[in-house]
Amino acid sequence: MKQVFKQYRAVAAMLAAILLLSVGLTVLTGGFSFGSEQADGKTVLATTYPIYVAAQNVLGDDTSVTLHRLDGVASGCLHDYQLSPSDRRRAQEADLILMNGAGAEIFLHGLIEESKCVDTSANLDLLCAEHDHDHAEGDHHHEEAYNEHIWLSPARYAKQVEAVLKALCILNPEMTAVYEGNAYTYYRKIDRIAFEVETYRRALSGKPCILFHDSMSYLAADLGLDVKLTLSVEGESGLSAADLRQVEALAAEFPDLLLFYDGQYPQRYDGVGGTAVVLNTAVIGEGTADDWLTAMQHNMKEIQKVTGVSP
Numbered sequence: 001m002k003q004v005f006k007q008y009r010a011v012a013a014m015l016a017a018i019l020l021l022s023v024g025l026t027v028l029t030g031g032f033s034f035g036s037e038q039a040d041g042k043t044v045l046a047t048t049y050p051i052y053v054a055a056q057n058v059l060g061d062d063t064s065v066t067l068h069r070l071d072g073v074a075s076g077c078l079h080d081y082q083l084s085p086s087d088r089r090r091a092q093e094a095d096l097i098l099m100n101g102a103g104a105e106i107f108l109h110g111l112i113e114e115s116k117c118v119d120t121s122a123n124l125d126l127l128c129a130e131h132d133h134d135h136a137e138g139d140h141h142h143e144e145a146y147n148e149h150i151w152l153s154p155a156r157y158a159k160q161v162e163a164v165l166k167a168l169c170i171l172n173p174e175m176t177a178v179y180e181g182n183a184y185t186y187y188r189k190i191d192r193i194a195f196e197v198e199t200y201r202r203a204l205s206g207k208p209c210i211l212f213h214d215s216m217s218y219l220a221a222d223l224g225l226d227v228k229l230t231l232s233v234e235g236e237s238g239l240s241a242a243d244l245r246q247v248e249a250l251a252a253e254f255p256d257l258l259l260f261y262d263g264q265y266p267q268r269y270d271g272v273g274g275t276a277v278v279l280n281t282a283v284i285g286e287g288t289a290d291d292w293l294t295a296m297q298h299n300m301k302e303i304q305k306v307t308g309v310s311p
Contacts, residue, residue, distance in 0.1 A: 042065045042171060043066045043068060043096075044067050044095065044098060047099050047105050048069075048100040049282070051100050053282075053285070054160060054161045057186040058164050062178065062179075083108070091112050092111075096118065096167060096168075098118055098167060100160075101119035101121025102146040103145060118167040119163075120150075121146075121148075121150055124160075129145040129147045129214065130217060147218065149216070149281065150218060151282060152215065152216060152219040154193045154197055154222070155194055156218065161190070162183070196300045196311040197300075199311045202309075204258075204303075204307060205224030207256060208257050208258070210230075210257065212231050212262060213234065215262050216279055217230065219299070223303070229246055231243055233267050247259075250274075251273030257273065257275070258274060258275050259275065260279060264281060277303065280294075
Protein backbone atom coordinates (compact mmCIF):
# COMPACT_ATOMS: atom_id res chain seq x y z
CA MET A 1 0.00 0.00 0.00
CA LYS A 2 2.86 2.35 0.81
CA GLN A 3 4.28 1.72 -2.64
CA VAL A 4 1.01 2.70 -4.29
CA PHE A 5 0.73 5.79 -2.13
CA LYS A 6 4.23 6.79 -3.19
CA GLN A 7 3.15 6.37 -6.79
CA TYR A 8 0.37 8.90 -6.32
CA ARG A 9 2.61 11.32 -4.46
CA ALA A 10 5.08 10.98 -7.32
CA VAL A 11 2.42 12.36 -9.64
CA ALA A 12 2.31 15.60 -7.65
CA ALA A 13 6.11 15.82 -7.68
CA MET A 14 6.09 15.35 -11.42
CA LEU A 15 3.64 18.22 -11.85
CA ALA A 16 5.83 20.66 -9.97
CA ALA A 17 8.90 19.59 -11.93
CA ILE A 18 7.11 20.18 -15.22
CA LEU A 19 6.12 23.68 -14.16
CA LEU A 20 9.53 24.68 -12.82
CA LEU A 21 11.87 23.15 -15.37
CA SER A 22 12.11 23.92 -19.08
CA VAL A 23 11.70 20.76 -21.09
CA GLY A 24 13.79 22.02 -23.97
CA LEU A 25 11.37 20.42 -26.40
CA THR A 26 12.43 22.34 -29.48
CA VAL A 27 15.53 20.18 -29.78
CA LEU A 28 13.80 16.87 -29.09
CA THR A 29 12.02 16.45 -32.40
CA GLY A 30 14.03 13.43 -33.48
CA GLY A 31 11.36 10.99 -32.24
CA PHE A 32 8.67 12.20 -34.64
CA SER A 33 8.06 15.05 -37.08
CA PHE A 34 5.14 17.25 -37.97
CA GLY A 35 5.94 18.93 -41.30
CA SER A 36 6.40 22.69 -41.52
CA GLU A 37 7.67 24.83 -38.66
CA GLN A 38 4.63 27.13 -38.59
CA ALA A 39 1.87 26.12 -36.18
CA ASP A 40 -0.93 27.88 -38.07
CA GLY A 41 -3.26 25.37 -39.65
CA LYS A 42 -1.90 22.40 -37.69
CA THR A 43 -4.37 19.66 -36.88
CA VAL A 44 -4.26 17.06 -34.13
CA LEU A 45 -6.28 13.85 -34.04
CA ALA A 46 -7.00 12.01 -30.79
CA THR A 47 -8.00 8.38 -31.22
CA THR A 48 -9.96 8.01 -27.98
CA TYR A 49 -12.23 10.30 -26.04
CA PRO A 50 -10.10 10.43 -22.84
CA ILE A 51 -7.04 11.42 -24.91
CA TYR A 52 -9.15 14.01 -26.73
CA VAL A 53 -10.13 15.47 -23.35
CA ALA A 54 -6.50 15.44 -22.24
CA ALA A 55 -5.49 17.40 -25.36
CA GLN A 56 -8.34 19.87 -24.77
CA ASN A 57 -6.95 20.63 -21.34
CA VAL A 58 -3.38 21.09 -22.55
CA LEU A 59 -4.37 23.27 -25.51
CA GLY A 60 -6.71 25.43 -23.46
CA ASP A 61 -7.77 28.51 -25.43
CA ASP A 62 -5.10 28.10 -28.11
CA THR A 63 -6.72 28.41 -31.55
CA SER A 64 -3.57 27.84 -33.59
CA VAL A 65 -4.08 24.07 -33.41
CA THR A 66 -7.30 22.32 -34.44
CA LEU A 67 -8.18 19.26 -32.38
CA HIS A 68 -10.27 16.40 -33.79
CA ARG A 69 -11.33 12.99 -32.57
CA LEU A 70 -12.31 9.93 -34.57
CA ASP A 71 -15.90 10.40 -35.75
CA GLY A 72 -16.57 6.69 -36.09
CA VAL A 73 -15.74 5.80 -32.49
CA ALA A 74 -18.88 5.54 -30.38
CA SER A 75 -16.85 5.24 -27.20
CA GLY A 76 -13.29 5.30 -25.95
CA CYS A 77 -12.94 1.55 -26.53
CA LEU A 78 -11.43 0.79 -29.91
CA HIS A 79 -11.42 -3.00 -29.96
CA ASP A 80 -14.47 -3.18 -32.27
CA TYR A 81 -13.63 -0.14 -34.36
CA GLN A 82 -13.14 -0.25 -38.12
CA LEU A 83 -11.54 2.81 -39.73
CA SER A 84 -14.16 4.67 -41.78
CA PRO A 85 -13.25 6.54 -45.00
CA SER A 86 -13.78 9.91 -43.30
CA ASP A 87 -11.65 8.95 -40.30
CA ARG A 88 -8.95 7.54 -42.57
CA ARG A 89 -8.77 10.85 -44.41
CA ARG A 90 -8.72 12.75 -41.13
CA ALA A 91 -5.87 10.58 -39.85
CA GLN A 92 -3.89 10.97 -43.05
CA GLU A 93 -4.29 14.75 -43.03
CA ALA A 94 -3.47 15.24 -39.34
CA ASP A 95 -0.09 16.66 -38.37
CA LEU A 96 -0.12 14.71 -35.11
CA ILE A 97 -2.03 11.65 -33.96
CA LEU A 98 -2.35 11.18 -30.22
CA MET A 99 -2.93 7.50 -29.58
CA ASN A 100 -4.17 5.83 -26.43
CA GLY A 101 -1.80 2.95 -27.10
CA ALA A 102 -1.69 -0.43 -25.34
CA GLY A 103 -2.49 -1.98 -28.72
CA ALA A 104 -5.81 -0.17 -29.14
CA GLU A 105 -5.04 1.40 -32.53
CA ILE A 106 -4.33 -1.72 -34.59
CA PHE A 107 -6.54 -0.30 -37.33
CA LEU A 108 -3.88 2.36 -38.07
CA HIS A 109 -1.05 -0.08 -38.67
CA GLY A 110 0.37 0.27 -42.16
CA LEU A 111 -1.97 3.13 -43.04
CA ILE A 112 -0.43 6.14 -41.29
CA GLU A 113 3.17 7.33 -41.01
CA GLU A 114 4.50 6.27 -37.64
CA SER A 115 6.51 9.49 -37.47
CA LYS A 116 3.42 11.52 -36.61
CA CYS A 117 1.91 9.08 -34.12
CA VAL A 118 2.49 9.37 -30.36
CA ASP A 119 1.69 6.39 -28.14
CA THR A 120 0.65 7.85 -24.78
CA SER A 121 0.92 4.42 -23.12
CA ALA A 122 4.66 4.14 -23.79
CA ASN A 123 6.63 3.12 -20.68
CA LEU A 124 3.50 2.72 -18.56
CA ASP A 125 2.85 -0.26 -16.32
CA LEU A 126 0.11 -1.97 -18.31
CA LEU A 127 -2.25 -4.74 -17.29
CA CYS A 128 -2.70 -7.77 -19.49
CA ALA A 129 -6.09 -8.05 -21.16
CA GLU A 130 -8.52 -10.34 -19.37
CA HIS A 131 -10.39 -11.01 -22.60
CA ASP A 132 -9.27 -11.28 -26.21
CA HIS A 133 -11.83 -9.09 -27.92
CA ASP A 134 -12.89 -10.23 -31.36
CA HIS A 135 -11.33 -8.45 -34.32
CA ALA A 136 -12.30 -8.49 -37.95
CA GLU A 137 -10.52 -10.94 -40.21
CA GLY A 138 -7.26 -9.48 -41.47
CA ASP A 139 -6.67 -7.36 -38.37
CA HIS A 140 -3.21 -7.38 -36.83
CA HIS A 141 -2.73 -9.28 -33.59
CA HIS A 142 -0.23 -8.56 -30.88
CA GLU A 143 2.11 -11.05 -29.29
CA GLU A 144 0.81 -9.93 -25.91
CA ALA A 145 -2.57 -8.28 -25.45
CA TYR A 146 -2.85 -5.40 -23.00
CA ASN A 147 -5.84 -3.78 -21.40
CA GLU A 148 -6.20 -0.39 -23.12
CA HIS A 149 -8.49 1.28 -20.54
CA ILE A 150 -5.55 3.07 -18.94
CA TRP A 151 -7.31 6.36 -18.21
CA LEU A 152 -9.35 5.00 -15.28
CA SER A 153 -6.12 4.91 -13.29
CA PRO A 154 -5.48 8.55 -12.31
CA ALA A 155 -1.74 8.05 -11.92
CA ARG A 156 -1.44 6.44 -15.35
CA TYR A 157 -3.75 8.99 -16.94
CA ALA A 158 -1.54 11.80 -15.60
CA LYS A 159 1.37 10.23 -17.46
CA GLN A 160 -0.72 10.02 -20.62
CA VAL A 161 -1.44 13.73 -20.24
CA GLU A 162 2.30 14.30 -19.86
CA ALA A 163 2.88 12.50 -23.18
CA VAL A 164 0.21 14.69 -24.79
CA LEU A 165 1.91 17.78 -23.38
CA LYS A 166 5.31 16.85 -24.77
CA ALA A 167 3.89 16.08 -28.21
CA LEU A 168 1.95 19.34 -28.43
CA CYS A 169 4.95 21.36 -27.31
CA ILE A 170 7.02 19.82 -30.10
CA LEU A 171 4.26 20.52 -32.58
CA ASN A 172 3.87 24.13 -31.43
CA PRO A 173 7.00 25.08 -29.47
CA GLU A 174 6.16 28.77 -29.17
CA MET A 175 3.22 27.77 -26.97
CA THR A 176 5.27 25.61 -24.61
CA ALA A 177 4.88 27.86 -21.56
CA VAL A 178 1.13 28.11 -22.07
CA TYR A 179 0.72 24.37 -22.56
CA GLU A 180 2.79 23.60 -19.46
CA GLY A 181 0.67 25.97 -17.38
CA ASN A 182 -2.54 24.40 -18.69
CA ALA A 183 -1.22 20.90 -18.04
CA TYR A 184 -0.18 21.78 -14.50
CA THR A 185 -3.71 23.00 -13.76
CA TYR A 186 -5.12 19.74 -15.10
CA TYR A 187 -2.57 17.64 -13.21
CA ARG A 188 -3.71 19.17 -9.94
CA LYS A 189 -7.29 18.07 -10.66
CA ILE A 190 -6.13 14.57 -11.57
CA ASP A 191 -4.03 14.41 -8.43
CA ARG A 192 -7.07 15.20 -6.31
CA ILE A 193 -8.83 12.15 -7.78
CA ALA A 194 -5.67 10.08 -7.22
CA PHE A 195 -5.71 11.13 -3.55
CA GLU A 196 -9.33 9.97 -3.21
CA VAL A 197 -8.51 6.64 -4.85
CA GLU A 198 -5.70 6.10 -2.36
CA THR A 199 -8.03 7.00 0.53
CA TYR A 200 -10.60 4.44 -0.61
CA ARG A 201 -7.88 1.86 -1.23
CA ARG A 202 -7.19 1.80 2.49
CA ALA A 203 -10.81 0.76 3.09
CA LEU A 204 -11.18 -1.61 0.14
CA SER A 205 -7.82 -3.36 -0.12
CA GLY A 206 -8.38 -7.10 -0.46
CA LYS A 207 -12.15 -6.79 -0.77
CA PRO A 208 -13.58 -9.30 -3.31
CA CYS A 209 -15.20 -8.02 -6.48
CA ILE A 210 -16.46 -9.02 -9.90
CA LEU A 211 -15.86 -6.79 -12.92
CA PHE A 212 -18.57 -7.01 -15.54
CA HIS A 213 -16.20 -5.43 -18.05
CA ASP A 214 -12.41 -5.19 -18.15
CA SER A 215 -12.72 -1.42 -18.66
CA MET A 216 -12.60 -1.15 -14.87
CA SER A 217 -9.50 -3.29 -14.30
CA TYR A 218 -7.07 -0.40 -13.76
CA LEU A 219 -9.30 1.32 -11.23
CA ALA A 220 -9.90 -1.97 -9.43
CA ALA A 221 -6.14 -2.50 -9.25
CA ASP A 222 -5.58 1.02 -7.91
CA LEU A 223 -8.23 0.36 -5.25
CA GLY A 224 -6.48 -2.85 -4.20
CA LEU A 225 -9.54 -4.97 -4.88
CA ASP A 226 -9.33 -8.75 -5.09
CA VAL A 227 -10.84 -9.38 -8.52
CA LYS A 228 -12.42 -12.81 -8.41
CA LEU A 229 -13.86 -12.74 -11.92
CA THR A 230 -13.73 -10.48 -14.97
CA LEU A 231 -16.52 -10.80 -17.52
CA SER A 232 -17.22 -9.11 -20.83
CA VAL A 233 -20.72 -7.69 -20.84
CA GLU A 234 -21.17 -5.34 -23.79
CA GLY A 235 -23.97 -3.87 -25.90
CA GLU A 236 -27.13 -5.92 -25.56
CA SER A 237 -25.33 -9.13 -24.72
CA GLY A 238 -25.84 -10.63 -21.30
CA LEU A 239 -24.13 -13.33 -19.30
CA SER A 240 -24.14 -16.92 -20.39
CA ALA A 241 -25.76 -19.42 -18.06
CA ALA A 242 -22.31 -20.67 -17.04
CA ASP A 243 -21.08 -17.15 -16.24
CA LEU A 244 -24.20 -16.40 -14.25
CA ARG A 245 -23.66 -19.53 -12.16
CA GLN A 246 -20.11 -18.36 -11.44
CA VAL A 247 -21.39 -14.98 -10.30
CA GLU A 248 -24.02 -16.58 -8.06
CA ALA A 249 -21.46 -18.95 -6.54
CA LEU A 250 -19.07 -16.11 -5.75
CA ALA A 251 -21.86 -14.00 -4.27
CA ALA A 252 -22.78 -16.91 -2.01
CA GLU A 253 -19.16 -17.45 -0.98
CA PHE A 254 -18.36 -13.76 -0.35
CA PRO A 255 -21.22 -11.81 1.30
CA ASP A 256 -19.24 -8.56 0.94
CA LEU A 257 -18.72 -9.07 -2.80
CA LEU A 258 -18.71 -5.90 -4.94
CA LEU A 259 -20.19 -5.99 -8.43
CA PHE A 260 -18.57 -3.37 -10.67
CA TYR A 261 -20.67 -2.45 -13.72
CA ASP A 262 -19.60 -0.30 -16.68
CA GLY A 263 -22.38 2.29 -16.79
CA GLN A 264 -22.50 2.50 -20.59
CA TYR A 265 -23.98 -1.03 -20.72
CA PRO A 266 -27.50 -1.64 -19.37
CA GLN A 267 -27.23 -5.18 -17.99
CA ARG A 268 -27.58 -5.59 -14.22
CA TYR A 269 -27.86 -8.74 -12.10
CA ASP A 270 -29.46 -7.44 -8.93
CA GLY A 271 -30.78 -10.80 -7.80
CA VAL A 272 -27.43 -12.55 -7.42
CA GLY A 273 -26.37 -10.82 -4.21
CA GLY A 274 -23.41 -8.59 -3.55
CA THR A 275 -23.27 -4.78 -3.76
CA ALA A 276 -23.56 -3.14 -7.17
CA VAL A 277 -21.29 -0.22 -8.08
CA VAL A 278 -22.07 1.43 -11.42
CA LEU A 279 -19.11 3.36 -12.80
CA ASN A 280 -18.70 5.98 -15.50
CA THR A 281 -15.75 4.83 -17.64
CA ALA A 282 -15.25 8.31 -19.18
CA VAL A 283 -15.59 7.15 -22.78
CA ILE A 284 -18.63 9.28 -23.57
CA GLY A 285 -19.17 12.91 -22.66
CA GLU A 286 -20.39 16.34 -23.64
CA GLY A 287 -17.23 17.30 -25.50
CA THR A 288 -15.94 19.51 -22.67
CA ALA A 289 -12.55 19.59 -21.02
CA ASP A 290 -14.06 18.52 -17.67
CA ASP A 291 -15.60 15.27 -18.90
CA TRP A 292 -12.91 12.94 -17.49
CA LEU A 293 -13.00 14.80 -14.20
CA THR A 294 -16.81 14.67 -14.04
CA ALA A 295 -16.78 10.92 -14.71
CA MET A 296 -14.19 10.24 -12.04
CA GLN A 297 -15.94 12.44 -9.49
CA HIS A 298 -19.07 10.34 -10.08
CA ASN A 299 -17.01 7.18 -9.53
CA MET A 300 -15.54 8.50 -6.31
CA LYS A 301 -19.03 9.27 -4.99
CA GLU A 302 -20.21 5.75 -5.82
CA ILE A 303 -17.19 4.19 -4.13
CA GLN A 304 -17.61 6.48 -1.13
CA LYS A 305 -21.12 5.05 -0.67
CA VAL A 306 -19.61 1.56 -0.42
CA THR A 307 -16.82 2.46 1.97
CA GLY A 308 -18.54 5.07 4.11
CA VAL A 309 -15.18 6.85 4.16
CA SER A 310 -14.84 10.56 3.44
CA PRO A 311 -11.76 11.60 1.43
